[in-house]
Amino acid sequence: MAGLIGMYAAITGIFLRESPLLVPALACGMVCTACGLLVALAWPDELALFFLAQPLVFTSWEIGPIVSLFLEIGVLVLFLAAQGYLATPGDIPSLGFFFLLLGGLVLFLMTSRHVAIPLAITASTAGLAALVILGIASLLVTRVAGGSHGETKER
């Protein structure tokens, strides 16, 4: 993941060479790469490296939102693989669906001039999804507390 951060710093440096954002992007890339190396060597933590890659994804938005999307997908794939979320082939469809949603979000943001409407839609969708997941978990806890597997319905 630290190598990926360095690569992202180089990509943003190359593509933003004629932009006024070159100096801040290079500074950000250097800092993030240094921190990434430090974390990877001293205290390897995938979530910390995921956070360190985010400023580079942020600056790559200036190159193009699609570039940002692909860079973010790269970070996510590495992070989820490190967490053991790509251990079985059954995980790929759910991950594909998640990346499709991200693509849809990028397309929606590209067509928007202000954040108000996309922000409202994204936040409310995330809130609803969180409620559904918590509801399913709560139902699961209630079922096992009330009886053994599959007995709750019979009772």
Added chain:
Amino acid sequence: MKATPRSAGLFLASLLLFLFSWLFDSLPALFLAGTAAGLLLLCAARFTLSIRVAGATLHVSRTAAPFILKQGGLVAVTSRVILALPPGLSARVSDIPPPGAPVVKGSPHSPLLSAGTHEIELSYAISCLSSGQLSFWGVDLTLCNGLFSLTLPFRGKDFKGPTLCVDPVGRYRSSTGPGVFGEREVESRQVFRGYGIRSFREYLPGDDTRSIDWKLSAKHGKLYIREYAGLAGKSPLLVVDLPDGAVSCPENLRDAVIGAALDVSREMCRSPRGCSLMVISGANLLSYLPDERSFARVEKVLREFHSPRRVIQCYRTLDPAIAESFRQRIEGEGEGDTFSLGLREIYSRFIPAIEPLPFEVQCARALSRRSDVVLHVLTTGTGDPSHLVLLGLQARRRGIEAYLGIPETAGTASLAGRLTGMGYSGVKVIG
């Protein structure tokens, strides 16, 4: 579902990015916020699916020995747990002992298990401080990944067995002899058919040939017979008086009586005469087991009537003989007094109309079954003692010795004094 510091950090980052994008109208910040929130939800959804899979594979088989024991006894528990964990998930299994039974040895918790199939054994010991039927509480399965943790409380019947039968502690003993009710070994010319051998002597004509000791006879070339020793004493009839279940009674009193009854009846069932048990609650005969040899049956009866409901309630019930003595005392004391005259009149009309209670008839039948009976009544000493008085009088009329056992904590010295005069030869304390 509980969040770990990592998931809390991800949530906080997402929230800050949402705020940043709103304050600075930044689309890339909103994209990053959406990504962080989506990642958190994806991990949560994946975790929920994983715990469903892991929970469905949990199987627990538990053994406990001994499962019938006395209050305060130790039980060795072995739980065999089979669990398959999907990748990315770790778990800890905790066996939950019955309430009132703390763990005194070993640990009911498993080490942290990583992904894969596991078959583990949890061995620990519990001390049963509560009495009655104790079931295990179940099993807790705590699952976690890097971002979330959740405890699944398995409380179904498949996870509660086996049930422990814990007898309350109580002791009712006589100090006069080694037997349960003070029977002692005696030497007399009477022929005993016991288990102990007192001595050997040469065979005399008329001796029972079944008593010949063939081994000794073969050794010495003469016939020798065994002289037996046996327990001499009267046949005890144990009466257990349980308090009314509808009226509050301290649990320690009830447990002390039942514990003492179980303790005594266990030994009585082993004796050649068996255990004669009468379970009453006030003036209600609940069960009568004459000469019972199965302790399981005795135990079942005592557990079944642990908290009985009294159909017949007695309050200062008078026996005709006692009422007659009261009437005669009034006649002798208050001559010419209108109150005494009125009271005497009431007694005179009242006494012929007194009919014996069904309880008295039942007691009379139980006591007249054998001639050599000694009565032992275990009671909590709570509530009205009329039924104890009636029982004591029935015993006295038949010349039967009667003893009363009251828990030490009941502290009813006056009751003991009153009942001693009502046919009971002595009052013993249940420890």
